[in-house]
Each structure stands twice: as C-alpha cells, then as structure tokens.
Amino acid sequence: VDRLTIKDVARAAGVHPATASRALNPRLPGRISAETTERVTRAAAALGYVVDPVGRSLRTQRSGTIGVLVPDLLNPFYPPVLRGVEGVLRENGFEALIASTDNDVRREAGLLDVFRGRRCEGYLVASASRRDETVRSLVRDGVPVVLVNRLTDVDAPSVTSDDAQGIGAAVAHLRGLGHTAIAHLTGPADISVTGRREKAFRAALAPGRPIVARAAQYTAAAGEAACLTLLRKRPEVTAILAGNDLIAVGCYAAFGRLGLSCPRDVSLIGINDMPLAEWLRPALTTVAIPQQLMGAQAARLIVATINNPQAAVRSIALDTALIVRGSTGPVRPATRSSA
Amino acid sequence: VDRLTIKDVARAAGVHPATASRALNPRLPGRISAETTERVTRAAAALGYVVDPVGRSLRTQRSGTIGVLVPDLLNPFYPPVLRGVEGVLRENGFEALIASTDNDVRREAGLLDVFRGRRCEGYLVASASRRDETVRSLVRDGVPVVLVNRLTDVDAPSVTSDDAQGIGAAVAHLRGLGHTAIAHLTGPADISVTGRREKAFRAALAPGRPIVARAAQYTAAAGEAACLTLLRKRPEVTAILAGNDLIAVGCYAAFGRLGLSCPRDVSLIGINDMPLAEWLRPALTTVAIPQQLMGAQAARLIVATINNPQAAVRSIALDTALIVRGSTGPVRPATRSSA
Numbered sequence: 001v002d003r004l005t006i007k008d009v010a011r012a013a014g015v016h017p018a019t020a021s022r023a024l025n026p027r028l029p030g031r032i033s034a035e036t037t038e039r040v041t042r043a044a045a046a047l048g049y050v051v052d053p054v055g056r057s058l059r060t061q062r063s064g065t066i067g068v069l070v071p072d073l074l075n076p077f078y079p080p081v082l083r084g085v086e087g088v089l090r091e092n093g094f095e096a097l098i099a100s101t102d103n104d105v106r107r108e109a110g111l112l113d114v115f116r117g118r119r120c121e122g123y124l125v126a127s128a129s130r131r132d133e134t135v136r137s138l139v140r141d142g143v144p145v146v147l148v149n150r151l152t153d154v155d156a157p158s159v160t161s162d163d164a165q166g167i168g169a170a171v172a173h174l175r176g177l178g179h180t181a182i183a184h185l186t187g188p189a190d191i192s193v194t195g196r197r198e199k200a201f202r203a204a205l206a207p208g209r210p211i212v213a214r215a216a217q218y219t220a221a222a223g224e225a226a227c228l229t230l231l232r233k234r235p236e237v238t239a240i241l242a243g244n245d246l247i248a249v250g251c252y253a254a255f256g257r258l259g260l261s262c263p264r265d266v267s268l269i270g271i272n273d274m275p276l277a278e279w280l281r282p283a284l285t286t287v288a289i290p291q292q293l294m295g296a297q298a299a300r301l302i303v304a305t306i307n308n309p310q311a312a313v314r315s316i317a318l319d320t321a322l323i324v325r326g327s328t329g330p331v332r333p334a335t336r337s338s339a
Numbered sequence: 340v341d342r343l344t345i346k347d348v349a350r351a352a353g354v355h356p357a358t359a360s361r362a363l364n365p366r367l368p369g370r371i372s373a374e375t376t377e378r379v380t381r382a383a384a385a386l387g388y389v390v391d392p393v394g395r396s397l398r399t400q401r402s403g404t405i406g407v408l409v410p411d412l413l414n415p416f417y418p419p420v421l422r423g424v425e426g427v428l429r430e431n432g433f434e435a436l437i438a439s440t441d442n443d444v445r446r447e448a449g450l451l452d453v454f455r456g457r458r459c460e461g462y463l464v465a466s467a468s469r470r471d472e473t474v475r476s477l478v479r480d481g482v483p484v485v486l487v488n489r490l491t492d493v494d495a496p497s498v499t500s501d502d503a504q505g506i507g508a509a510v511a512h513l514r515g516l517g518h519t520a521i522a523h524l525t526g527p528a529d530i531s532v533t534g535r536r537e538k539a540f541r542a543a544l545a546p547g548r549p550i551v552a553r554a555a556q557y558t559a560a561a562g563e564a565a566c567l568t569l570l571r572k573r574p575e576v577t578a579i580l581a582g583n584d585l586i587a588v589g590c591y592a593a594f595g596r597l598g599l600s601c602p603r604d605v606s607l608i609g610i611n612d613m614p615l616a617e618w619l620r621p622a623l624t625t626v627a628i629p630q631q632l633m634g635a636q637a638a639r640l641i642v643a644t645i646n647n648p649q650a651a652v653r654s655i656a657l658d659t660a661l662i663v664r665g666s667t668g669p670v671r672p673a674t675r676s677s678a
Contacts (some may be wrong), residue, residue: 076614078418114429239629279559279591
C-alpha cells in the first residue's frame, strides 16, 4: 500500500489539506475550531495516519528536538524533573535529547556542539554555573533557552524554586523544637542555588548567629566529610539544614560514625524531597521542591518561546514547602554538648 | 559568512570530499587510514567545521536516533543504565530518545508510534513484559532491537545479568552466618527477571526448603507491604533476599514497624546495588549488577546491528557479584522466634 498522506486525512475529514495539517500539528500557526480538530483527529485515527516528524522537519526546517543539559542523571533530583519535561514536550510534538555535563564546563561545551549540530530548537539548562559560557553563547546567538533550578550571570527565562519560603519554615520548625545552634551545611559556591539558600538561611535565622559550613559537592560523600568536620569543630550544633537531600544522606552516615542518634542527638533537614527521602531511616524532614512540576513548567516555557519568539516569557519561582518527617525532634542540648 | 561545507574541509586537508566525509563519519562505509583521518579532523577543527547530522540524515535517510524505553526513570536502576547508553551512542554518532512506559502496555505502544514516526534507527527496550506486543512488532518488522535486563517471549538480542551467580553467593553468605529460614521476597510474575531470580534462589537453596513471597511491584511501598505480611505469617524467617534494592528499602521500613533491628533480628540482601544502596542505614548488602556497563553494552549491540544488519549479534549476560555491607549478620534465632 502507498503511504498515507495528509491529503488522505483531509479528504476523509472533508477539509482542506492545510487545515488538516494544522489540526494535527499544534505548532503550526492558524487557529482551527475544536470541532474541526476533533473531526480531523478522528479521520486520522480511523485511517491509521501517523504524523511524520522527519518529513515535517524537512518542510519546516524544524528538528522537533530540545537539548536538555543536567549535571548528572544519577543525582535523584533530575529524574523527576526529566519526567516532567518529557511529558510536556511530547504533548507538544517535541522530544528531548538529554545529556549529563558532570558539572564540567568543557564537557558542557562539547555537548552543546553536538546538540547544535542536530539543530535543537531550544535548550533546557539545569547545569548552569554562575558564569556559564555555554548559556552565554546560546543567549548571544538568540537561541531559545530556559534555565532550570540554577541561574547564571546572563539574563534568561528560568524556572527555579522559592527556597526562602521553605527554608523559613524549616528554621521556624527547628526553633519551635527548641534548637538555637542551627548549622547550614551547604554546597559549592559556584552554583547559584548555594548562594540563594545560604541567604535565605541567614535571613531566617536573624538576629540569631548563623553557622554555615560548606560541602565540596552536592553529594552524599562530600556531605559526610563536611558534616564530620562541622560536628567536631562545633559540638554545640544540635540541628543541621543540609544544602540538599544528598548532603543530608551524608550527614546520616556522619552521625553514625560519631555515635550520634538522629533526631535524639541531632536534628536534620534536607532540601528537594528526592524520591527516596521518605524511605530513609529516620525518614527525612525536608524542604520539598516540586521537581516534576519544575520540569513541566520549564518545558512549557521553552515551547512557548519557540512557538512565539516575540512573546515575553516570564520566569517562574515555584513554591516550596516543609515536609516534617522523622529526622527532626526536640533539642536535648546536654546530650550533644557532652558528646 | 557562508556555511562551511565538507568541501572546504576537504580542500584544507588536501583530500577528496568523499574521503573527508568518511573520515568525519565513522558510520559511512569505506576504510580511511589513521593518518588521513587525523589530517581531516585537524582541518575540520581549524576551520570550526561541525558535522551536520540533519543534513547527513537527509542524504543518508538516517535519523541518528535510538528509541530507549524504560519502565520508569524514577527507579534508581535506570539512570546509571542510561548514562552507559548515552556515552556509547554519542561516541557513535547517535542520540537517545528516552521514554518511561510506567509498565503500561498501551503507553508503551503509543510511545513506540511516536518514536517510529521519528524514524528511530533502533530500539533499546528495558521495559519488556513476558509477552510484549511492542517488542513483537519491532522484531516482526525487522527493526533493530536489543532487550535490556528483561526478556520477552520473542527472540531478540539482549543484555541481561547472570543473577544465578550473585544469588548463589548471597545464599552461601547467609548460610555461612547460620541462617536456615531464608525467604525470597520477589516481584511481579509478568516480568522475566522475577522468574530468573526465583529459579536461581530455589536452585541455590536446594535441598533446603525455600520460602518465596511476592511484592506487587518492584517498589519500596510494595516491598514494605509484602514484607509485613511475610514476617507476620512466617515468624521463623531470619533472612530475606529481596527481589531488588527498592523492595529491600521497603523491608527496612517494615522491620521498623515490627520493632525488628537489622541485621540483629533479620538479615537483608538486595539486588542491583543502586546508587544509594551503600548510604542506607545499615548499608545494604546486595547482589551488584553493573548497571552502567549494561547500558553501554546494549548501546554497542544496537550500533553493531544497525551498522551491519547481516552480522550475528550475540546476547550478553553480565557477571553479578555479592557486595557485603551492614545489613547481614549472624543468625539469632531465639530473638526472631520470640518476636
């Protein structure tokens, strides 16, 4: 049999081929009534017609792909973000090309070359450092780009989280439990979220005296090492706000090595609410970021930018919320000071 | 400036354009000497020439994409598999289109339609059920496909793990610690790995009496529920081999609810060695499957199949190994029986 074309669908639906084409492709300009769209969609389904994105890409010069750069797919924060991205992009006729940069600027630049060679129509960048040449070159060249979670020194639309909200709630929760010696165990300074969270922590604690320590990376291993150093140096600390859930996972390990029980001796709060956070023991109290929504909103922004380059796209800061689980409890200062 | 073409590169390198083209594209037929390849690559780099996969795709009718179907990106087993896939595909001029099927056959079929519409040149299927119409249709149509981790009733090249090896070591380890009442808490029967692991467990335990219970899904929540039922019904059990690490995570939660301490009262072994397994408390003893290698080998197989459809591609079963951590210890039968 011959390959079905849009003309066959148009004939079956009793409309002009251009109308049928628009009805089946939300990205083509021109409005079609819901009734016509429905009729064309039914005709296409009845005939078994499948839209041919490669053929479309030849006619429209559009690849239908979005390049997505994440620091590392193994960080449990990103899979839910990517699921949000995947769903919205596919609904809109796009597919994602995904790459892990390992927070390596040369690797990021190389990946961008690969994706530009494939004529990605836009980029979602979750791997930005504070000064990011890759993002800078995209913005300079007028390529649609949306920053996800992390910002950089170049202005571009973004989807981030309102961490101040959740961090304020976290500090209030710890104070309500009687904690006063509260430390923030944050991540590397060259990533924007680090500064954003530290600022929110200091503001929430004021006029109290903030204790801030830094893990070399947003990983459990770096979190464990930094937590050991912190607790040995500052034995008065009775509660820790970790820079993210992975650093919190490292804190649990450090507590174990120091013979401290959580939350009896030390309370712990993470940030993200990664998929396994509720399954840790004790279950992790954490500032939840809506990860899947972050991906979905970022995908909506990039699709909107591509479909209407003139439109003013507004950046979004998503709400965060404290989820109280088992890792926070009342202060017992005597226990910690004597440890 | 005009767009650079392969002719500019050929002129700079002093070779014929067809030679330059082959030197820059490992997928085109014809052998080029290492020296010529080096010269062309340098000329391309000096000029800033980037291979244009879209233009190439028009000339060669190749999309340069591979469809990758996983059950759920949120299962921590798959991100390392995908990192392995990503690296090898990119080295060979391919990119992955990734989708989560949620173990839903209708969703899987719909995703396949999307990917076929984009003319994916081959498929890596990690989501196969025992009878999988999606895989069947790919194999029937002669489309290159490699199964990852899970098999189905249609014959296709695959990359799996030799679970019998690691499960044998796990049972021997538990026996060495004095355990005799060992249960296997496995997953749903419609997934091939379930049967493979149960068979290996029964063989390793023979002539001992196997205890086998089933979680409804390979998730922590299903693992917790199934573990509660198992331990209430069979209080003599002192050790559990979970069907995967997520089920093991659920077992930790069940132990907590029953007031049991691991490994003092119950020993626990997982399967996979997912990224956070070593960070659980106690750290999880597990049968490690080389996840990144599994992805890399599957990518190598699909590239080999596409580049040489006549070649006989051999399926691979990767070695597994027991990693002993803190969740297994000597039996204390009196404690458990009286619990």
